[in-house]
Amino acid sequence: xxxxxxxxxxxxxxxxxxLLMVSASLASAAEPVLTVASPDHxxxxxxxxxxxxxxxxxxxxxxxxxxxxxxxxxxxDAPSLADGLNIVASATRTVDDTWxxxxxxxxxxxxxxxxxxxxxxxxxxxxMAVVFRVYDEGFGFRYEVPADAKHAKRTIGxxxxxxxxxxxxxxxxNGAYLPNRYEYLYRQSPLSAVWKAVTPLTMKTAQxxxxxxxxxxxxxxxxxxxxNVGGNRLKADLVPWSDGSKVKTEGAFATPWxxxxxxxxxxxxxxxxxxxxxxxxNALGDVSWLEPGKYVGVWWEMHIRKSTxxxxxxxxxxTANVKRFIDFAAKYGFKxxxxxxxxxxxxxxxxxxxELFKFTTPYPDYDFDGLARYAKSKGxxxxxxxxxxxxxxxxxxxxxxxxxxMQAHDVRAIKTGYVxxxxxxxxxxxxxxxxxxxxxxxxxxxxxxxxVEVAAKHRIAINTHEPIKDTGLRRTYPxxxxxxxxxxxxxxxxSEGNGPGHIANLAFTRMLSGPMDFTPGIFDLGSDEALRERxxxxxxxxxxxxxxxxxxxLQMAADLPENYEAKPAAFQFIRDVPADWAQTRALDxxxxxxVVIARQDRNSRDWYLGAVGDENGRLLRVPLxxxxxxxxxxxxxxxxxxxxSWDKNPEAIDISxxxxxxxxxxxxxxxxxxxxxxxxxxxxxxx
Numbered sequence: 180x181x182x183x184x185x186x187x188x189x190x191x192x193x194x195x196x197x198l199l200m201v202s203a204s205l206a207s208a209a210e211p212v213l214t215v216a217s218p219d220h221x222x223x224x225x226x227x228x229x230x231x232x233x234x235x236x237x238x239x240x241x242x243x244x245x246x247x248x249x250x251x252x253x254x255x256d257a258p259s260l261a262d263g264l265n266i267v268a269s270a271t272r273t274v275d276d277t278w279x280x281x282x283x284x285x286x287x288x289x290x291x292x293x294x295x296x297x298x299x300x301x302x303x304x305x306x307m308a309v310v311f312r313v314y315d316e317g318f319g320f321r322y323e324v325p326a327d328a329k330h331a332k333r334t335i336g337x338x339x340x341x342x343x344x345x346x347x348x349x350x351x352x353n354g355a356y357l358p359n360r361y362e363y364l365y366r367q368s369p370l371s372a373v374w375k376a377v378t379p380l381t382m383k384t385a386q387x388x389x390x391x392x393x394x395x396x397x398x399x400x401x402x403x404x405x406x407n408v409g410g411n412r413l414k415a416d417l418v419p420w421s422d423g424s425k426v427k428t429e430g431a432f433a434t435p436w437x438x439x440x441x442x443x444x445x446x447x448x449x450x451x452x453x454x455x456x457x458x459x460x461n462a463l464g465d466v467s468w469l470e471p472g473k474y475v476g477v478w479w480e481m482h483i484r485k486s487t488x489x490x491x492x493x494x495x496x497x498t499a500n501v502k503r504f505i506d507f508a509a510k511y512g513f514k515x516x517x518x519x520x521x522x523x524x525x526x527x528x529x530x531x532x533x534e535l536f537k538f539t540t541p542y543p544d545y546d547f548d549g550l551a552r553y554a555k556s557k558g559x560x561x562x563x564x565x566x567x568x569x570x571x572x573x574x575x576x577x578x579x580x581x582x583x584x585m586q587a588h589d590v591r592a593i594k595t596g597y598v599x600x601x602x603x604x605x606x607x608x609x610x611x612x613x614x615x616x617x618x619x620x621x622x623x624x625x626x627x628x629x630x631v632e633v634a635a636k637h638r639i640a641i642n643t644h645e646p647i648k649d650t651g652l653r654r655t656y657p658x659x660x661x662x663x664x665x666x667x668x669x670x671x672x673x674s675e676g677n678g679p680g681h682i683a684n685l686a687f688t689r690m691l692s693g694p695m696d697f698t699p700g701i702f703d704l705g706s707d708e709a710l711r712e713r714x715x716x717x718x719x720x721x722x723x724x725x726x727x728x729x730x731x732x733l734q735m736a737a738d739l740p741e742n743y744e745a746k747p748a749a750f751q752f753i754r755d756v757p758a759d760w761a762q763t764r765a766l767d768x769x770x771x772x773x774v775v776i777a778r779q780d781r782n783s784r785d786w787y788l789g790a791v792g793d794e795n796g797r798l799l800r801v802p803l804x805x806x807x808x809x810x811x812x813x814x815x816x817x818x819x820x821x822x823x824s825w826d827k828n829p830e831a832i833d834i835s836x837x838x839x840x841x842x843x844x845x846x847x848x849x850x851x852x853x854x855x856x857x858x859x860x861x862x863x864x865x866x
């Protein structure tokens with residue numbers, strides 16, 4: 180299990196006296212202001228200590244973005260690093276390198292930043308470094324704290340990090356500490372109306388600047404939520420343990436990076452690699468065994484009440500039904516078949532009785548051995564499922580055996596689940612009795628990480644539902660391929676639905692953190708039963724566009740096989756679209772209104788485009804300058820039908836083909852709740 184890592188350039192045991200002697204002249208200076216600018220001098224960070232408190236500010240081309248904002252850590256059982264501070268040392272460096280993702284939105288990522296490391300110390304010789312990395316598109320900072328011989332273990336009671344914004348910006352956000360975790364529709368309000376929010380939190384200033392607050396590399400620490408502490412000032416609010424403490428540390432440690440992405444256009448937030456760049460490189464070594472791709476499965480049929488997770492006459496995970504999905508996957512080129520409800524524990528109140536789940540015991544009507552052999556003979560793999568209902572002790576006691584069991588059945592990916600009201604996660608306390616923890620505190624951060632690392636030992640990828648938010652750890656642990664972490668497609672099956680503007684919100688909020696297993700591709704939109712019982716707020720063309728707009732390296736075709744076979748022309752796009760990309764370009768969009776994204780297949784020269792809107796119809800003009808110059812392409816266009824709308828005629832679709840090149844401009848009409856999906860395949864040189 181990952182613990183606090185030894186810090187680069189910071190020894191586990193640091194002589195405070197030596198540190199002070201090295202920088203005595205700097206420490207005696209009168210409140211020095213230290214400055215670091217991004218490589219092209221777009222952003223500038225200044226750092227100072229005023230009245231014993233460390234603080235920073237941010238400007239863009241000389242215009243303030245953040246006013247002076249506080250820094251610091253308070254310990255409940257050791258000298259704090261909050262007041263009575265002095266700057267005792269500083270150092271700068273620049274980095275410009277490029278690294279390759281094993282899978283992702285783009286294959287190659289440039290990591291170019293300027294760094295300022297500021298060491299502050301208090302009168303009691305407690306010290307820490309505050310490290311700023313400043314990119315042209317944003318910045319991040321974190322605290323690096325050396326070991327303290329007098330306090331081997333320290334408990335963080337409060338993190339003082341602030342973001343003091345310069346105006347009451349329009350903000351898109353979700354509340355923190357809510358029962359359904361991150362699974363709420365996004366709110367839009369002035370910044371001053373935010374109370375406590377999860378990240379990413381997205382803003383637009385009156386001057387047209389776009390901002391996103393988040394964090395990177397969340398390891399063995401509590402999630403950072405944001406608390407409004409007055410007007411336009413947001414403060415880090417760490418999700419606590421059940422005893423009220425925030426973070427329990429041992430030895431030297433580093434906090435996650437606190438980040439702010441800054442862009443002139445909304446699409447600049449999508450194009451940023453800030454979060455990934457602030458994470459450490461791949462720690463797993465050879466990950467050629469990871470398999471990005473599309474899958475189908477026994478899932479949607481339970482959500483629309485056609486079958487059940489529980490055993491009995493309507494049990495969905497029975498051998499015959501799973502064979503049907505395997506045959507479908509093999510026929511149409513899908514790599515995997517997800518099977519939920521396969522294992523003992525689903526009968527009765529499975530949310531309340533998490534201890535009943537057995538992760539190596541199939542139901543009698545599920546022949547796992549035979550199905551694994553059958554799937555392999557068809558060139559398909561079963562995707563495993565581990566629902567825990569928040570029973571962490573039960574799951575961890577079986578974890579190694581459960582992963583070995585899946586590996587023995589040729590499973591390369593597992594979807595995990597933690598369906599439990601936030602704040603009711605079960606932990607066995609020191610007295611041997613159950614206590615309840617928040618889903619996003621340090622206890623659960625450790626648990627999610629443990630699952631990922633144990634899975635990696637068995638060459639298994641993880642798709643976490645009811646997760647901790649994504650903070651870019653897929654760079655360090657590439658087998659953590661995707662997760663949920665927002666209202667996905669399932670809410671369209673049994674709730675009031677997500678609404679036609681949900682995707683245009685997700686693209687500029689939740690998706691800024693990383694891949695999402697939204698489970699797109701519902702085709703049964705227009706039948707009387709579907710209109711009466713489900714609220715998908717989508718046209719058929721929009722369901723296709725989701726495969727490009729909402730990135731996931733494990734991408735589900737969520738509907739039933741018969742619904743795809745009933746619409747083979749539209750289904751062709753799902754068959755064609757890949758799940759691994761060489762390049763990604765966010766072309767146009769506004770938060771909550773619409774978004775247009777183009778991506779190039781990593782394994783061919785093909786490009787794909789997805790566009791989605793909100794409840795309003797609109798006409799978009801899309802320049803095709805992202806295509807390779809001098810090449811002719813065949814554009815296969817899946818657009819809303821002329822009379823399509825999400826509420827009255829959702830399945831109307833217009834499929835057409837035309838020749839284009841990089842000089843062309845496409846006109847795309849999006850119906851209310853609609854979208855468009857396009858495949859661009861090279862057909863030769865421009866004549």
